[in-house]
Amino acid sequence: MSQADWALALTIGIGVxxxxxxxxxxxxxxxxxxxxxxxxxxxxxxxxxFVTLAIAAPAGLLATVPLAARLAGLAGGGLAFWLLRGRLLPAMAVGLAALSLARNWTG
Amino acid sequence: MGATFLAFGAAVAEAGLSLPWALLCTGAVYGMAGQLVLLQVAAGGGAAMPATIAATAANARFLPMAVAIAPLLGRAGRRWWALPFIAITPWAAGMRVLPSLPEAARLPWFMGFAVATWSAAMLTTAAGHLAAPLLPPAFRAALLFANPLYFALLLAADAARPGVAPALLAGVLAAPLAYVVGGAWGLPLAGLLGGSLAFLWLRRPARLPRG
Structure with a gap:
């Protein structure tokens, strides 16, 4: 078993x-x-x-998205969440769209 | 909820872990905060122990959630059926609906709702894992952002509840510590330290009024 498998097994056990x-x-x-x-x-x-690190200093593929675009995603999602009075799914869609647009715009 | 599991399945595929790992994680850990943290630490090549501690810390709310819902699930023996399904979606629905149901109908209602949402979580996890390699990289990167955004919004909404804001602030302020310590231990250390300091801050003795 790999370390990731052991971590999964232990987390399941402690969760139970x-x-x-x-x-x-x-x-x-x-x-x-x-x-x-x-x-x-x-x-x-x-x-x-975790959320702070994922937005400010992510690893992997998300790190290829510029910080400005990640912040735009957060701001867009937050603004939509507030304007739509806490409706999660549309707010997430707006946030992800803002991230993608900002990424294209910043090149 | 489905969107978070879809994004989780894609993130597991991105990390190079298998479909059975993704399904076991969704099916048996069944708490997205812990699943994401587990994936981040374990997929980064971290050892099992810090990954487990970080994931357990993120899912530590299982304990108060189970304490709160237990009396609504009926007599001690039968309530154990509900154990694997004590997770945020069924729990929040159960806390809202169960008090208005006759006692005999509560556990069956909870099990029906819980098994349906759990099945949807398993299906969307599998769909995310299988679809991820077929998507263009820009789309995959956006999908990886879905869960951090989801939890950022949930935490912001939760900040109004008593006791949440100090822990939220402590976690954000502890994030640089996690970054500096780095590796697998950074996140569990930041969470335990930030959460404990917030806990102590909330329990500080009230100042006596001046007079």
């Missing part, structure tokens, strides 16, 4: 454990318990760091 623990504790633990608040904060922070 986290969900199982939650079902076991359900009703017994208040939603504002410190352990739960910490898990939520780590979850949001990891995701925020």
């Amino acid at each position: 454990a986290l969900r199982g623990l939650g079902l076991l504790l359900g009703g017994a633990l208040r939603p504002d318990h410190p352990g739960i608040a910490w898990a939520s904060a780590v979850s949001v922070a990891t995701l925020a760091a």
Whole structure:
């Protein structure tokens, strides 16, 4: 098994454990318990760091898209999301279109 | 939701990992935040341990989600059927609909909804993986941007909920740390550190009013 396979297997196992623990504790633990608040904060922070890196310093094929075009995609998607009052799918379409247009425009 | 799994399937193909890897990841991890983080660290040649820690940190919300929905899923024995499907889409629908249903109808409703959305996720993951090599590079690059954009919008919308904004800000500020540390450990380190600092900030003792 490769490292990627091991990582997948371990992540699946821990995911089952986290969900199982939650079902076991359900009703017994208040939603504002410190352990739960910490898990939520780590979850949001990891995701925020991932998104920031993916936009500011991506790897692979996305790195071939200029930073200005990635920022245009983010701005276009964010603006559409706000104007359309939180409708995700059309906002994503606008964001990806803005990224593609900005990429063509910047050459 | 389908769009994110389609983009995930394409990203797995882009990283050179197989269709079974993509399907196992969607089917059994079944939490897009963790799936994306796992893919990024593992596909970058990272070792299994940091990739697992980063993905688990990103999906740590499974625990509070399961705690919240457990009482709605009925008696302890039968609720275990729902375990693999505690993910954001079925969870959010369940939290909204289940309280209004009679108790006997709750678990069957949740299982029906969850299996349908899970099947759609599997199909779109496969479609993304199979279609990716056929698409022009510019289109593939745009598709790889779909998931970061999706989560950027979700996080922005979530920032209004209590306790989310400090963790969001801490994660963004910790991103340069992840970049500087680099490799496979950067992201899990940034997430754990940023999230823990935000947690401590939220629990700081309230200042006494001056008087």
